[in-house]
Amino acid sequence: MSKFDLREWLRMADGAGQVELISGADSALEIGAASQLNYKRKNTKALIFDQIIGYRPGYRVLTGSVSNPRLMGMTLNLGLDLDDLELVEALRGKPQQWLEASPDFAAIEVSEGPIFENVIQKDHVNFLDFPSPIWHELDGGPYIGTGCAVITSDPDTGVFNLGAYRMQVQDDGASVSINVESGKHGFQHIRKWFEKEGRAPVTATLGQHPVFLVVAGTEVPAGVSEMDYAGAIMGQRVQYVRGPETGLPIPAESELAFEGWLYPDRTRPEGPFGEWTGYYSGDVAPVLTAEVTGLFHRSDPINLGAPPGKPPHDYSYMRSVMKSAMATDALIGVGLAGVRGVWCHEVGGGRSIVAVAIEQRYAGHSRQAGYLAAQHPVTAYMNRFVIVVDQDINPRDLDQVMWAMSTRCDPDRDIEIMRYTWGSRVDPLGLPGQPAYNTRALIDACRPFEHLADFPTVAESSAEVLDRVAEKWPGLRG
Ligand SMILES: Cc1cc2nc3c(=O)[nH]c(=O)nc-3n(C[C@H](O)[C@H](O)[C@H](O)COP(=O)(O)O)c2cc1C
Structure with missing residues (x-):
């Protein structure tokens, strides 16, 4: 049996409760709007549109096919659950x-x-x-x-x-x-x-x-x-x-x-x-x-169907997880030391905002990580910000990334600008008729290498104390 048959995929997704049938939508605007409502809800599903106004019944449109982890796992042969x-x-x-x-x-x-x-x-x-x-x-x-x-x-x-x-x-x-x-x-x-x-x-x-x-x-x-x-x-x-x-x-x-x-x-x-x-x-x-x-x-x-739009959109989840996995492999693959995680944020369409966490090994390491992440073929197109953080920051958590940026990045010293880089015709900042260059910023939000030893200690309870307290009052841990 072929693993590439969409109808078999639909049966599997339906069996897992991941498909919703929408009958009688208009192909002008209604399919798009219904799909948008779906992407914005907490538990997205794959939507199959049938009985589309003005078309033969059975002529269908599918959206949301890779909009959640279960559908993505199934699509990539990684598991249903x-x-x-x-x-x-x-x-x-x-x-x-x-x-x-x-x-x-x-x-x-x-x-x-x-x-x-x-x-x-x-x-x-x-x-x-x-x-x-x-x-x-x-x-x-x-x-x-x-x-x-x-x-x-x-x-x-x-x-x-x-x-x-x-x-x-x-x-x-x-x-x-x-x-x-x-x-x-x-x-x-x-x-x-x-x-x-x-x-x-x-x-x-x-x-x-x-x-x-x-x-x-x-x-x-x-x-x-x-x-x-x-x-x-x-x-x-x-x-x-x-x-x-x-x-x-x-x-x-x-x-x-x-x-x-x-x-x-x-x-x-x-x-x-x-x-x-x-x-x-x-x-x-x-x-x-x-x-x-x-x-x-x-x-x-x-x-x-896979319409984009203001994120989250049809494929922004897919783009974010796939790009992040590929970018992590790519940076390790070019020999960058100390890579602890890379995340291509959904809010930036998986392209414009990339956060890289490293364990700093030498002076200049964090800048090297930033330049590579900004220009590797996997991430180069339409990137706008690369933010490099230390390994204690989860690059997937924008709050943590912003905290690192606001406390470890001195704008005067730690923001590098790259000009005439690979932009896109769809850049809202692009000028009509001009070549599709863009500009990007590398934001080094790592503790300065020369102050790693004496940088102020993070003010929070240690994991050990937290575990002890959580054991005492279990309801405190969410
Ligand atoms: C649903 C969807 C629509 C896309 N539309 C376009 C498009 O219209 N033009 C374009 O150049 N890239 C578009 N992209 C991005 C490209 O598909 C992507 O950059 C891909 O890597 C291109 O393949 P290539 O690198 O083999 O050329 C789209 C991606 C997705 C997922």
């Missing part, structure tokens, strides 16, 4: 293990798959036949691709890349724009194809097992196919079919997918779109728009 801390614990070291195991789980080609149950040829393609939500009130149009994976290839090596790049419906339903930001691996592939052949082949899956959303939506290193990486996560090779025209892969159990070509001058106005920064910050811009040559879907397909 993990709470938040158990998930974080279970993820420790995993990204590196998955990377190393990827070659053993190379995806395999098959000739048939459920995705070919329905094949729609070029002239009959209409994305508007499928629920394409307008997620937020000021969005520029319906977006059929959010929790999606766009598949490109490196024309030199043949290595595939999966990237989650949003897709707005264009040309009255005949095509979609693919909003891939410069610097992303998919963008680099597309640019190479343009230089070599004048056009770039592309396939994309719009509904599929959420593990593809996780791998496509996080910074897996270049040169590693996210399909193999997904195989390593699940302990099973991904099976894929090839798009008949482009030859690029599509996971065989995908729900809804297409293939086509991108051309340098084939763009359409795209946006605005409610972004992960929490703003409609990208404005309208010309974006590459596919010439779609084929659309494929399972009967009664499920579109995987």
Whole structure:
């Protein structure tokens, strides 16, 4: 049995009480608003929308698929019952293990798959036949691709890349724009194809097992196919079919997918779109728009929605735990000594605020940790603040991080500014028409190395005294 079947995932999630059915929502605004209400509640669930107004019953949209630790644990093959801390614990070291195991789980080609149950040829393609939500009130149009994976290839090596790049419906339903930001691996592939052949082949899956959303939506290193990486996560090779025209892969159990070509001058106005920064910050811009040559879907397909917005949003939990695990592995992997924890905070979309805890070993160590965390490929895109703290601070606890900042950081000496770094078109501080640089601050909130021995002692009862007292009056411990 395939571990990459979204329907099996849904059955498991439902069995664990993690799915809520919403019937009769409008794809314009109501699916988005219902999803937002879900992300803001304490116990989020996966929401499956059916009987969507104006669409065939059975044509569904799923959101919230990775919005809590149980769903994430299930999606990443780590267990059905993990709470938040158990998930974080279970993820420790995993990204590196998955990377190393990827070659053993190379995806395999098959000739048939459920995705070919329905094949729609070029002239009959209409994305508007499928629920394409307008997620937020000021969005520029319906977006059929959010929790999606766009598949490109490196024309030199043949290595595939999966990237989650949003897709707005264009040309009255005949095509979609693919909003891939410069610097992303998919963008680099597309640019190479343009230089070599004048056009770039592309396939994309719009509904599929959420593990593809996780791998496509996080910074897996270049040169590693996210399909193999997904195989390593699940302990099973991904099976894929090839798009008949482009030859690029599509996971065989995908729900809804297409293939086509991108051309340098084939763009359409795209946006605005409610972004992960929490703003409609990208404005309208010309974006590459596919010439779609084929659309494929399972009967009664499920579109995987993952709309961003002011955090918490659909994938901010996923982004935060995955990035934190990857960044921890990355800093240890480059040989940084004394790493005690890294946390990419959800409130910063898992990107803008990164806290790193270290055990200081030498003068300059804390600055080194900060610079590395700010510029490692895993964390470099759209970071704005790196805060380095000592090992007595839990980097995941923003209150503790802020306390360290307010007591161990002298702004005059301990804040470094990096300029002309890797920003984004969606930065609310960005200026229209300007290159997407940003600026970032490294905040060294560690005790100064030369005062480690004589820095004032923290004023709180020791663990020993606390344990003794808590034993005496057990109700005091929450
Ligand atoms: C749901 C979702 C939507 C995303 N939308 C975009 C997007 O529209 N454009 C973009 O460049 N990155 C987007 N991202 C971020 C990229 O998917 C992410 O940076 C990923 O690492 C890109 O893959 P790559 O590094 O292989 O290019 C999105 C991520 C998620 C999870």
